[in-house]
Amino acid sequence: xxxxxxxxxxxxxxxxxxxxxxxxxxxxxxxxxxxxxxxxxxxxxxxxxxxxxxxxxxxxxxxxxxxxxxxxxxxxxxxxxxxxxxxxxxxxxxxxxxxxxxxxxxxxxxxxxxxxxxxxxxxxxxxxxxxxxxxxxxxxxxxxxxxx
Amino acid sequence: xxxxxxxxxxxxxxxxxxxxxxxxxxxxxxxxxxxxxxxxxxxxxxxxxxxxxxxxxxxxxxxxxxxxxxxxxxxxxxxxxxxxxxxxxxxxxxxxxxxxxxxxxxxxxxxxxxxxxxxxxxxxxxxxxxxxxxxxxxxx
Numbered sequence: 102x103x104x105x106x107x108x109x110x111x112x113x114x115x116x117x118x119x120x121x122x123x124x125x126x127x128x129x130x131x132x133x134x135x136x137x138x139x140x141x142x143x144x145x146x147x148x149x150x151x152x153x154x155x156x157x158x159x160x161x162x163x164x165x166x167x168x169x170x171x172x173x174x175x176x177x178x179x180x181x182x183x184x185x186x187x188x189x190x191x192x193x194x195x196x197x198x199x200x201x202x203x204x205x206x207x208x209x210x211x212x213x214x215x216x217x218x219x220x221x222x223x224x225x226x227x228x229x230x231x232x233x234x235x236x237x238x239x240x241x242x243x244x245x246x247x248x249x
Numbered sequence: 250x251x252x253x254x255x256x257x258x259x260x261x262x263x264x265x266x267x268x269x270x271x272x273x274x275x276x277x278x279x280x281x282x283x284x285x286x287x288x289x290x291x292x293x294x295x296x297x298x299x300x301x302x303x304x305x306x307x308x309x310x311x312x313x314x315x316x317x318x319x320x321x322x323x324x325x326x327x328x329x330x331x332x333x334x335x336x337x338x339x340x341x342x343x344x345x346x347x348x349x350x351x352x353x354x355x356x357x358x359x360x361x362x363x364x365x366x367x368x369x370x371x372x373x374x375x376x377x378x379x380x381x382x383x384x385x386x387x388x389x
Contacts, residue, residue, distance in 0.1 A: 106354065108347050109380040111370075154380070159351070162267055163278055164343025169377065170280070 109223055110166045111154040114176055116185035119146040120201040144188060149203075150228040151180065151210060155220035167220040179213040203229040207237040215239060251309055252367055254297045257319050259328035262289035263344040266333075287331060292349075293372040294323060296357065300364025310363040322356045346371055346379035354381040 121144035122136040132140045139145070153176055157166040183193060189201040199205050211225040226236045264287040265279035275283045282288070296319060300309035327336055332344040338352045350371040358366045368382040 105384045106351065107380075107382055107384045107386075108351060109382075110347055111378045111380065113376040159345075159347045161342075162269070164265065164345035164348045166347055166379075168278065 107156055108159055108166060109154050109156045110169075110172075110220070111152055112169060112172055112176075114151045114153065114173075114181060115148060116151070116181050117146060117148050118184050118187050118189050119144045120189040120196070121145070122200055122202060124200050144190065147229050149184075149206075151176070152224075152226035152228070153214060153222070154224040154226075155217065156223045157220040171219055172217070175217050175219075176214065180210055183213075203227050203233065203235045204237075207235045211237045211239050250299050251302055252297050252299045253309055253312070253315075253364075254295050255312060255315050255319065256293060256295050257324060258291060258293050259324055260289060260291050261327050261330050261332050262287040263332040264288065265343050265345065267343060287333070290373050292327075294319070294353065295368075295370040295372075296366070297368040297370075298361055298364045299367035303363075310361065314363070315361075318357065318360045322360060323353060326356070346373045346377060350379040350381045 120139075121141065122139040123132050123142075124135075127135060153172065155167060155172065159166055187193065189196045189206070191197075193201070193209075195209055196205075199209075207225055207227045210227065211222065214225065215222045222239065224236055224238050226234055228234045263282075264284060265282040266275050266285070267278075270278070296315070298310050298315065302309055326338075327349075330336060332339055332349065336344075336352070338356065339348065342348045342352075350369055353369050353371060354366065357369065367386060368380060370378055370380045372378040
């Protein structure tokens with residue numbers, strides 16, 4: 102064991118979902134200006150990639166921080182089942198009052214995974230496309246901007 | 250502080266088996282990875298070095314130098330090897346991504362004398378990786 106060294110285990114998951122970016126606090130014109138194509142009233146979809154990083158002690162018996170079967174099961178249950186092949190706006194309760202940008206999606210996923218009992222959640226990274234990525238490490242979970 | 254990252258790939262085989270556990274426990278915990286004949290991966294290693302650029306060269310560490318260190322310390326030791334049997338640093342450990350990443354950290358840290366080793370990230374496949382960095386350092 103090395104003192105002062107942090108070991109992190111990371112795993113990438115995928116889900117496909119639709120969303121529409123629209124803030125009721127903004128006028129139609131402002132929504133259109135701010136969100137552009139993403140404001141299309143019928144929504145659009147992405148193949149999201151979620152990278153989950155957890156840290157902890159490497160168990161000398163298994164050589165693992167966490168057995169990936171346990172992490173997979175937790176992520177499947179807490180995130181993938183709720184989001185995969187869903188409309189984020191319509192099917193996920195929190196996004197009825199919060200704009201489902203990938204920033205907010207990242208925070209919501211962190212919120213759902215932070216109670217993982219077998220290791221410490223370090224970071225959630227969400228790739229909306231192969232060109233856009235967002236990361237959240239959890240310092241200001243209360244900070245999310247709500248819309249009404 | 251500037252961070253630079255160099256990526257290398259190596260291919261190796263391994264198996265997960267703890268002789269202190271029964272055959273059934275090994276199978277239950279390690280599943281397919283417990284196949285006694287082993288299996289292999291194309292590993293991708295990202296090595297991040299942090300430091301201030303030298304005012305004369307503009308470099309934290311010459312990438313050629315880093316390339317030579319990685320070739321000598323990692324590729325020569327692990328590429329096209331059976332990690333359980335041919336890498337002495339992993340003796341007595343299950344060669345999981347976590348343990349290999351830590352071994353790589355320990356091999357590289359003393360060799361990086363310009364700047365400092367900030368992070369290693371080792372991918373076993375595109376969807377599974379382990380990272381190693383000093384407590385308190387940013388993982389990003």
